[in-house]
Amino acid sequence: MNTMHTETTTERKKVIFSAIQPSGSVTLGNYLGALRNWVALQDDYDCIFALADLHTITVRQEPAKFRKNILEAYALLLACGIDPEKSPFFMQSHVSAHAELGWILDCYTQFGELSRMTQFKDKSQKHADNVNAGLFTYPSLMAADILLYQADLVPVGVDQKQHLELSRNIAERFNGIYSPTFTVPEGYIPKTGAKIMSLQDPTKKMSKSDENVNGCVYVLDTPDVIMRKFRRAVTDSDACIRYAEGKDGVNNLMGIYSCVTGKTYEEIEAEFEGKGYGDFKTAVGEAVIEHLKPIQERFHQYMSDKEYLAKCYNEGAEKAERIARKTLSKVMRKIGFVPRG
Numbered sequence: 567m568n569t570m571h572t573e574t575t576t577e578r579k580k581v582i583f584s585a586i587q588p589s590g591s592v593t594l595g596n597y598l599g600a601l602r603n604w605v606a607l608q609d610d611y612d613c614i615f616a617l618a619d620l621h622t623i624t625v626r627q628e629p630a631k632f633r634k635n636i637l638e639a640y641a642l643l644l645a646c647g648i649d650p651e652k653s654p655f656f657m658q659s660h661v662s663a664h665a666e667l668g669w670i671l672d673c674y675t676q677f678g679e680l681s682r683m684t685q686f687k688d689k690s691q692k693h694a695d696n697v698n699a700g701l702f703t704y705p706s707l708m709a710a711d712i713l714l715y716q717a718d719l720v721p722v723g724v725d726q727k728q729h730l731e732l733s734r735n736i737a738e739r740f741n742g743i744y745s746p747t748f749t750v751p752e753g754y755i756p757k758t759g760a761k762i763m764s765l766q767d768p769t770k771k772m773s774k775s776d777e778n779v780n781g782c783v784y785v786l787d788t789p790d791v792i793m794r795k796f797r798r799a800v801t802d803s804d805a806c807i808r809y810a811e812g813k814d815g816v817n818n819l820m821g822i823y824s825c826v827t828g829k830t831y832e833e834i835e836a837e838f839e840g841k842g843y844g845d846f847k848t849a850v851g852e853a854v855i856e857h858l859k860p861i862q863e864r865f866h867q868y869m870s871d872k873e874y875l876a877k878c879y880n881e882g883a884e885k886a887e888r889i890a891r892k893t894l895s896k897v898m899r900k901i902g903f904v905p906r907g
């Protein structure tokens with residue numbers, strides 16, 4: 567992980583913003599690549615987190631399922647350790663400034679830039695029957711999310727790096743046309759866990775859209791299911807637990823094991839010297855189950871208290887809105903819109 571900045575209380579803390587789409591169950595990739603870091607950063611930074619529900623409708627959603635996914639994702643993030651007292655945590659659709667700045671930034675983003683986004687290319691292939699304009703302009707809405715809060719740092723996994731780069735370009739462009747308006751954000755990508763790969767095809771990122779159900783572990787999977795998925799994980803014929811080029815499956819399992827136990831790769835290699843892949847896979851499965859157990863317990867508690875959830879997301883939206891409105895007014899003034907009197 568990048569160097570942590572320790573600052574005295576008199577200095578302004580750096581601002582962190584990040585978001586996750588409530589597009590189904592949260593994966594182990596989301597957790598290890600992003601959420602775990604959000605939780606760890608809360609004490610040292612001014613953090614703001616969102617559920618990017620506006621982004622999620624770029625792919626068609628069934629209304630009842632969508633609503634359920636949003637609430638579950640909210641509860642699960644609290645269960646992971648997001649503290650809404652410390653870090654405003656809200657739903658993107660509750661703060662309309664996101665959609666408003668999103669539109670404005672669409673007008674400062676080039677067609678060519680959006681056409682180069684690999685996620686757009688992937689998703690438009692996967693959803694060939696619904697290549698909508700939102701799927702295309704998705705990155706300028708993501709830029710709006712980040713820039714509204716003048717974020718210094720954005721903790722994400724590697725797959726969001728290209729979008730983040732575009733957010734920086736949009737911010738710099740706007741600042742150049744008018745005058746400094748937006749903080750130009752930097753990525754905050756973890757050393758381990760930045761790209762958790764599919765357990766069935768370790769050359770692809772772990773994703774809920776994996777065709778093989780055994781490729782993706784969910785934070786809410788039962789212990790039996792987690793163990794089954796790890797036992798079936800694809801490895802290689804080398805039969806040796808070491809981190810090396812070409813050993814994608816084993817490297818991925820070592821990465822996951824390292825994330826949940828805190829052990830280094832050398833320690834893991836020593837621990838499993840002379841042992842086979844069967845023992846190793848079982849150990850990784852057990853460590854993941856142990857790590858996720860308290861999160862799963864807390865998730866069920868939060869889900870049984872909808873009132874508390876509503877209190878958190880309503881308060882989160884209020885706090886976020888105050889900051890977002892300030893930036894949006896500034897942007898609109900600079901462009902030349904006439905303020906409503």
Ligand code: TYM
Nearest residue numbers: 585586587595596599600618708722723760761762771772
């Ligand atoms: P999303 O919802 O796809 O993923 C949320 C976070 O999880 C990370 N991630 C992974 N990390 C490691 N290994 C994996 N296999 C893996 N899969 C996902 C992602 O990098 C991400 O950090 N566009 C964003 C949501 C978003 C956003 C934002 C993020 C909307 N606005 C503003 C940051 C700032 C997305 O779809 O992430």
